[in-house]
Amino acid sequence: MSFRSRLTLVAAIAVAVAVVAASAIVFFVVRHELRDQVDSSLSDLAGGATVEGIPLAAPPIARDTLAPAPLPGELRGGSGRPRDFSFALPQAPPGVPGGLGQLVSADGDVLRAPGKDPRLPVSEEVRAVAAGERDGFFSDAEVDGAHLRVLTEPAGPGMAVQVARSLDETEAATRRIGLLLALVAAGGIGLAALLGRAVANAAVAPVARLSEATEHVARTRDLTRRIDAGESDDELARLATRFNAMLAELERSEAAQRQLVADASHELRTPLTSLRTNLEVLASAGDLDADERRALIADAVAQLGELGVLVGNLVDLARDEEPVAVTDVVSLDAIAAEAVERAARNAPACRFEADLEPCAVRGVGERLDRAVGNLLDNAAKWSPPGGRIDVTVGGEGALTIRDRGPGIDPADLPHVFDRFYRATAARSTPGSGLGLAIVRQIAAAHGGTVTIERAVGGGTLARLELPVARAGDAGQPVSADSSAVLS
Numbered sequence: 310m311s312f313r314s315r316l317t318l319v320a321a322i323a324v325a326v327a328v329v330a331a332s333a334i335v336f337f338v339v340r341h342e343l344r345d346q347v348d349s350s351l352s353d354l355a356g357g358a359t360v361e362g363i364p365l366a367a368p369p370i371a372r373d374t375l376a377p378a379p380l381p382g383e384l385r386g387g388s389g390r391p392r393d394f395s396f397a398l399p400q401a402p403p404g405v406p407g408g409l410g411q412l413v414s415a416d417g418d419v420l421r422a423p424g425k426d427p428r429l430p431v432s433e434e435v436r437a438v439a440a441g442e443r444d445g446f447f448s449d450a451e452v453d454g455a456h457l458r459v460l461t462e463p464a465g466p467g468m469a470v471q472v473a474r475s476l477d478e479t480e481a482a483t484r485r486i487g488l489l490l491a492l493v494a495a496g497g498i499g500l501a502a503l504l505g506r507a508v509a510n511a512a513v514a515p516v517a518r519l520s521e522a523t524e525h526v527a528r529t530r531d532l533t534r535r536i537d538a539g540e541s542d543d544e545l546a547r548l549a550t551r552f553n554a555m556l557a558e559l560e561r562s563e564a565a566q567r568q569l570v571a572d573a574s575h576e577l578r579t580p581l582t583s584l585r586t587n588l589e590v591l592a593s594a595g596d597l598d599a600d601e602r603r604a605l606i607a608d609a610v611a612q613l614g615e616l617g618v619l620v621g622n623l624v625d626l627a628r629d630e631e632p633v634a635v636t637d638v639v640s641l642d643a644i645a646a647e648a649v650e651r652a653a654r655n656a657p658a659c660r661f662e663a664d665l666e667p668c669a670v671r672g673v674g675e676r677l678d679r680a681v682g683n684l685l686d687n688a689a690k691w692s693p694p695g696g697r698i699d700v701t702v703g704g705e706g707a708l709t710i711r712d713r714g715p716g717i718d719p720a721d722l723p724h725v726f727d728r729f730y731r732a733t734a735a736r737s738t739p740g741s742g743l744g745l746a747i748v749r750q751i752a753a754a755h756g757g758t759v760t761i762e763r764a765v766g767g768g769t770l771a772r773l774e775l776p777v778a779r780a781g782d783a784g785q786p787v788s789a790d791s792s793a794v795l796s
Contacts, residue, residue: 312516316509317502324501325494332490332497339486343479344458348447351460354408354472357399358464360420365464396420398472409457409473412464415440427453429471435461439469449476456480515545519552532560577616584612638778639677641668642702648681649700656689665702669778672755677775680751680759681708683744684771688712691769706757706777713768717761725761748773 310318358365398410412420413431421428430450437443438461445462450473457473464470515536522536535556536549587609591602642665649663670677688698691714699711717725726749745761752759757775764770 313509313513316512317505320505320508321498321502324505325498328494328497328501332494336483336487336490340483343482344476347458347474347476347479348460351408351447351458351472351474354398354410354474355460355462355470358410358470358472359397359399360412365470411471413439413461413469413471415467415469427455429457429459429473431471435469435471438463439467441466445469512545515549519545519549522552526556532556532563580612580616584609584616587612637671637673638669639672639674641670641677641706641708641775642666644674644678645681645700645702645708648678648685651682652685652689652698655686656692658694659689659692660695660697661685661700662697663700663702665700666704668702668704668706670706670755670775671778672775676751677755680748680773683748684708684710684759684773687744688714688769688771691715704777706775708773708775710771711764711768716763716767716769719763722762726759 355365396410396412398408409427409429410421411429413435415436417431417436419428419431429452434443434446434448438445441463445460448459448461450457450459452473456476458476458479459471459473461469461471518536522534525534526532533556535553587605591597591605591609597605645665646663649661653659653661685698685700688710689712692698692712693714696713698713699709701709703709726745745759748759752773752775755775757773759771759773761769761771
């Protein structure tokens with residue numbers, strides 16, 4: 310079953326349950342009201358019943374005219390001669406069904422109204438009402454195939470009155486109402502299915518557009534496709550916005566990869582061509598003297614070294630991403646000290662001065678060492694002979710490197726971290742233009758930042774900031790003061 314069908318079914322079931330529940334509630338409320346009307350009419354009948362023309366609801370003095378206590382079917386006078394007495398119910402209003410009635414004694418004797426009305430059943434509960442042992446009550450009874458509603462109430466000492474009305478008309482009305490409500494419920498369920506389909510189509514439309522865009526991207530690899538999220542801020546609009554952001558990020562990543570391949574092809578072409586030329590000269594020129602041959606071989610070896618560095622940098626940049634969850638606690642000051650020692654050996658013409666405070670950060674030591682080394686190599690490349698390079702590590706995770714070189718041209722500052730970017734002044738010097746791009750990638754992967762600016766008084770100031778390890782991190786090293794002056 311598709312998502313659209315499931316949504317339609319769920320919406321239809323929900324509306325159907327609501328319609329059926331509402332119809333059931335209406336049915337029982339109407340049924341209760343109709344029976345209440347019958348009960349009210351029975352109370353009126355009981356209140357208007359008479360014995361010998363005296364209402365049963367009359368005051369006790371009027372009832373005493375029946376003394377001594379009457380017996381059902383006869384009334385004994387002062388002479389002791391029995392005579393009949395009558396029991397009657399009030400005339401029903403026009404259009405209202407008449408009622409049945411009778412008097413019942415505590416012994417179970419019955420006095421009925423004149424006519425051929427059937428006798429109402431006398432139970433122990435009825436006799437208990439006549440005896441004054443319980444209150445009056447309503448009940449249902451089947452008499453001669455008719456369904457009756459019966460009210461039993463006390464009617465004086467040792468007597469109870471019973472009045473009844475047929476429930477056939479009420480039940481017929483209840484059945485008609487029930488049938489009508491069933492038809493309404495059935496129509497409501499059908500309408501709910503149609504509306505559920507319409508609601509599902511409207512709700513699934515954004516999902517359908519998202520699915521179609523996904524299939525289009527998968528089929529054509531066209532990452533420029535976008536979904537119209539509209540102006541709403543619901544879950545589907547936010548999903549479309551996130552999908553568009555994902556496509557934009559994929560497009561940017563693919564463009565970066567294509568640019569990397571293009572730049573790498575361009576950068577690799579020059580050393581490979583030069584290396585091939587030297588090898589062809591060595592292979593074809595048999596009359597070269599020993600010094601020329603050694604010079605060509607040395608040149609080829611140097612070019613292979615530069616090619617190896619370039620390939621290594623390309624491998625670093627080709628990584629999709631750095632580790633996100635870094636768990637090692639490393640000493641930034643120790644990494645900087647090792648990098649300074651290495652840079653001092655590689656650039657003996659420069660003088661490195663280090664002021665390194667103990668600082669623990671979270672990261673990958675090998676990658677951070679690469680970043681610090683690239684910054685030091687860049688500073689050494691631009692420093693004049695005998696120039697001083699200041700290296701500082703603060704306790705807040707900041708490493709700064711300041712050289713005394715010519716500084717960076719303001720027009721080049723926005724591009725110093727771009728891949729393969731080389732300033733005009735740097736094109737005559739060795740390098741591939743990837744070192745600072747690698748530094749920025751490593752800093753971003755560790756949640757840090759790197760900036761380069763012109764230093765006050767001349768030269769360049771590079772600043773690498775990394776998150777400091779939290780207190781209590783397991784394995785956090787405690788490094789000694791590693792301040793040193795290396796030259």
